[in-house]
Amino acid sequence: MPMEKTVLVVEDEANIVTILTITLEKEGYRVLSAYDGQAGLELARREKPDLILLDLMLPKLNGFEVCRTLRDGGDTVPILMLTAREEESDKVKGLELGADDYITKPFSMRELLARVKSNIRRVAMPPRLDAGADLVTLGRLRLDNETATAYKDGEPLELSQREYELLSFLTTHPDKVFSREELMEHVWNYEVYVGDVRGVDVAVRRLREKLEDDPATPRFVVTRRGLGYYFSSHPDEK
Numbered sequence: 001m002p003m004e005k006t007v008l009v010v011e012d013e014a015n016i017v018t019i020l021t022i023t024l025e026k027e028g029y030r031v032l033s034a035y036d037g038q039a040g041l042e043l044a045r046r047e048k049p050d051l052i053l054l055d056l057m058l059p060k061l062n063g064f065e066v067c068r069t070l071r072d073g074g075d076t077v078p079i080l081m082l083t084a085r086e087e088e089s090d091k092v093k094g095l096e097l098g099a100d101d102y103i104t105k106p107f108s109m110r111e112l113l114a115r116v117k118s119n120i121r122r123v124a125m126p127p128r129l130d131a132g133a134d135l136v137t138l139g140r141l142r143l144d145n146e147t148a149t150a151y152k153d154g155e156p157l158e159l160s161q162r163e164y165e166l167l168s169f170l171t172t173h174p175d176k177v178f179s180r181e182e183l184m185e186h187v188w189n190y191e192v193y194v195g196d197v198r199g200v201d202v203a204v205r206r207l208r209e210k211l212e213d214d215p216a217t218p219r220f221v222v223t224r225r226g227l228g229y230y231f232s233s234h235p236d237e238k
Contacts, residue, residue: 008049010040037061071098078119095202170231179228
């Protein structure tokens with residue numbers, strides 16, 4: 001029997017905590033809760049949950065600060081931000097600080113459960129090895145799928161798990177353009193994704209900052225305007 005997965009809910013609205021707790025427990029999750037950012041951070045460090053549902057607007061420490069502190073400390077736990085704010089800049093900021101995804105209030109429980117399940121499953125699974133080889137060499141790049149490490153010109157790149165998975169997926173399909181929705185399905189493991197795809201753009205930007213010689217003129221991970229992204233098999237010919 002699989003081990004019970006733990007979800008930490010950090011939310012200052014008691015009614016939302018209650019609803020989330022009942023819903024998640026009904027799905028077989030163990031649920032921990034905190035009503036301010038400081039308590040949430042302490043619980044996250046002590047209990048090591050499998051996923052965190054993190055509200056943005058919290059007492060003591062806001063969601064941005066909690067996320068930044070966890071990521072700066074090397075914690076890779078999946079973080080789904082809960083926000084009632086529609087500002088695009090808030091969503092992008094959360095993703096850039098290392099959140100895996102966000103969901104805007106009010107949200108459907110079906111959508112939230114799908115994202116919780118997907119993110120926990122992604123971490124539990126080994127990296128996708130679509131190429132069928134532990135070592136993949138593509139010109140100046142080398143991907144070691146056994147250790148989930150990418151090298152450029154022999155130097156390791158400091159990629160997050162999501163960034164590595166994105167690069168690995170694109171490199172196994174060179175020159176093939178994938179829409180943001182397709183990348184959400186293949187890399188984020190969301191089934192038939194129809195929500196906000198800004199997370200893909202943020203992940204691509206962060207990957208380019210670490211991968212490209214000049215992120216402003218990318219040659220490895222290229223945009224096909226209006227269609228999506230692809231990995232160029234001939235980056236030096238651009």
